[in-house]
Amino acid sequence: MSETHNILDVENINVSYGHLQVVWDVSFSVGKSKVVALLGLNGAGKTTILKTIAGLIRPQSGSVGFLGQDITKLPTHMLAERGLSFISEERNLFISMTVEENLTLGAYSVKRKDKIHENLRAVYDLFPRLKERSKQLAGTMSGGERQMLAIARGLMSNPRMIMLDEPSMGLSPQNVRVVFETIKMLREQGVTTLIVEQNVNTTLEFADRAYVIDQGRVVMEGTSSEVRADNRIRKLYLGEE
Ligand SMILES: Nc1ncnc2c1ncn2[C@@H]1O[C@H](COP(=O)(O)OP(=O)(O)OP(=O)(O)O)[C@@H](O)[C@H]1O
Numbered sequence: 001m002s003e004t005h006n007i008l009d010v011e012n013i014n015v016s017y018g019h020l021q022v023v024w025d026v027s028f029s030v031g032k033s034k035v036v037a038l039l040g041l042n043g044a045g046k047t048t049i050l051k052t053i054a055g056l057i058r059p060q061s062g063s064v065g066f067l068g069q070d071i072t073k074l075p076t077h078m079l080a081e082r083g084l085s086f087i088s089e090e091r092n093l094f095i096s097m098t099v100e101e102n103l104t105l106g107a108y109s110v111k112r113k114d115k116i117h118e119n120l121r122a123v124y125d126l127f128p129r130l131k132e133r134s135k136q137l138a139g140t141m142s143g144g145e146r147q148m149l150a151i152a153r154g155l156m157s158n159p160r161m162i163m164l165d166e167p168s169m170g171l172s173p174q175n176v177r178v179v180f181e182t183i184k185m186l187r188e189q190g191v192t193t194l195i196v197e198q199n200v201n202t203t204l205e206f207a208d209r210a211y212v213i214d215q216g217r218v219v220m221e222g223t224s225s226e227v228r229a230d231n232r233i234r235k236l237y238l239g240e241e
């Protein structure tokens, strides 16, 4: 696996919940500084794939390589140190803590205090709203603000790659743009993104490549324009007319 030029290599993973297998022989790669999307209908297995990469679920077989190293059996808390950040659908904020406390907790893998302050400044530059609200309790932030906070917290550990599970869910069209513009800016800074989205059109506008998942299998992969141009795929697997 050390030969790889990719940041992430998922190879033939099979994942089950109890006796129910929901991911079948899924393989895909993510190149450095790319934005790669996993698309598919509800229940296709997208979140399960992200959780497996993040070490929250163990695959029965197959492997996950990150920066050329096998991370399949690595506990989740060790991934931040390696540069992988998972921003889950649940957003997992500490609602009775302030915005700034949540952000600081995101930097738990960063040992140097000056570095934490530097990262805090950087995410405040990215999301000025969070700076204005630094002392507000996370639980009283609006849905859009909470999503920004979740992304900002995921950036506090200096990730090489972020995984986002439906970041645009519940956001206004304007905030959806903010999220995607942020991903674009991060790519320019060399941060790689693996994104799961229902918002197919906007995602394909920003992503370099996409993998279409159906019933736990990869049914198509290609550049965003290839996926966009495939009417059959869009109709069958992306819920479009
Ligand atoms: N903890 C669990 N226990 C049992 N089955 C589960 C569990 N989590 C997910 N599943 C099942 O696994 C399948 C894949 O679910 P998953 O959440 O990965 O899909 P998804 O593609 O993320 O869907 P959505 O777009 O609705 O978020 C579904 O059939 C789901 O019911």
Ligand SMILES: [Mg+2]
Binding pocket: 046, 047, 048, 089, 165
């Ligand atoms: Mg999901």
